[in-house]
Amino acid sequence: MGRTLAEKVWEQHVVRRAEGEPDLLFIDLHLIHEVTSPQAFDGLRLADRKVRRPDLTIATEDHNVPTVLGPISDPVSRAQVETLRKNAAEFGLRLHPMGDAGQGVVHIIGPQFGLTQPGMTIVCGDSHTSTHGAFGGIAFGIGTSEVEHVLATQTLPAYRPKTMAIEVSGALPYGVTAKDLILAIIAQIGTGGGQGYIVEYRGEAIRNLSMEGRMTVCNMSIEAGARAGLIAPDETTFAYLKGRPHAPGEGAWDEAVAYWRTLRTDDDAVFDQVVEIDAATLTPFVTWGTNPGQGAPLAGVVPTPEEFADPVERSAAERALTYMGLTAGTPLREVEVDTVFVGSCTNGRLEDLRAAADILRGRTVKTRTLIVPGSMLVKLEAEKEGLHEVFKAAGAEWREAGCSMCLGMNPDTLAPGERSASTSNRNFEGRQGKGGRTHLVSPQVAAATAVTGRLTAPADLA
């Protein structure tokens, strides 16, 4: 019987296999940031251990950094960033600090440098590590104990998850994006639907996505409970990688591509579970609740809790509507927002900023609108194209690179009761600031919403 892509990549990385034990898996790339690493470095020091492979490790500062120029004013945030700098120096790790041209959100910089390649195993103390699966590798988030383990050994003991195929047939209708697709998938299978699985996204609609779109889809695999999500590499992947600083050079490129072409699920391979989605039925999608599975088409209404047959889902919906300050039956297009955020590891890449700029060009925003590039390089590229002038002319704020309003660890937060349309990945209670209310949307819907002050699809704009 044939093997799935996930099984091929997994087998390629087994260092040791023994009956009754998890596989010991080699890790090709370890990404580090300031939040989940300090206690891991402390652990190394206590045990007098070194970093086994500094050459497979890279660090950046992203979660705590302010997105306006200047030092970090919060002393606790500053201490955490300074701790990373001390640890990187002590253990000999490459670090891209604030102000460095290579700085950015950890999941944006790996692909941008060409460090993320097909068939690799990639980990980071961050659940959105699943982003890197867009290149056809196994990439997943780990906790601080495992960060320490990878630093010390460059391996992880792990049981291979089951495999799930999400087959997206047909073509996405005009105006429907990768973000709408993944939000719709999560609403269908639920926040626990992917638990215990590595998901392979397949089908025509997936193949037609750009690398940026594929990263958006894989990024939110964790919101469906999946440990990792991946997409088989193809010409789109190779074209994206060619010429990037860490991609294979001339002498090795052909050999690498020949190997990458083998990284696909065999025709006779069997997945443990298959989910089918018809792309043609999809429309712009938004969340109304406090977990990413609580979403609906933007053309729809805020649901009534009684619609949910499962009592657990019903009570979760009741709680969510209370927290979100929403009334069942309200058309989603009538929901007014205070703030729009475009950015994050989900939607902070150049293609996302272009999409938002196309809608804001020649228009004016009605709400506070933060446009936050995912990395300093994305910022530079956007400015080369003049996107920053489009945003500023529309009245939006053009910021420095960082995680920004995706999570409440830096100065970009919502005030209690404030409502946002956000291109980030989590609408959890308080995620964007205590008491803040989050609607997850695509960059296109975010930009259109900024123009009207209500949740709006681009097609709704006159």
Next chain:
Amino acid sequence: MDAFTTHTGTAVPLRRSNVDTDQIIPAVWLKQVSRTGFERGLFAAWREDPAFVLNDPSYAGASILLAGPDFGTGSSREHAVWALQQYGFRAVIAARFGDIFRNNSTKMGLLPVILAAKVVEELQAAVEADPAVEITVDLVAREVRLGEGAWSFEIDDYTRWRLLEGLDDIGLTLRHADDIATYENGRQRWLPTTV
């Protein structure tokens, strides 16, 4: 890691589903660089509500959390496990867990126990009826017991052994340093380095 063999204690019922790690410990608490003091951040936003179950004095001193399905979803922050442990919890019982949270728990010696949703609800009801009732979580027998009732749970042999012994994963892996070196020597030459 703390070893876990068997534990008997009182429990607190948390009748909410999809309790993500942002709720268990909000991001603002993640700025600390130490490993201690996270109990103050446990369910920080919810604890501001006097009606929240953890504020009910009848559950004071509880060491077992009876949670709704999909507990610990979302962010990979191990701080969620530290906060629960430092607050005094030794085990969490739920029908389903977020994968990363469950993994982090077993690295730290906080026992994640999976029981059917119906059983968790029965246990919650029993504790609500009498908050002083004690529950035993027995990893040796892979069993949860309350009064006359006993429910078995599944956990793989390797993780159970590590928890029973309180073993450090890194130490176990370093026994195979030769295997790692052999693997490293066979890696493809075009694979990237960060230098």
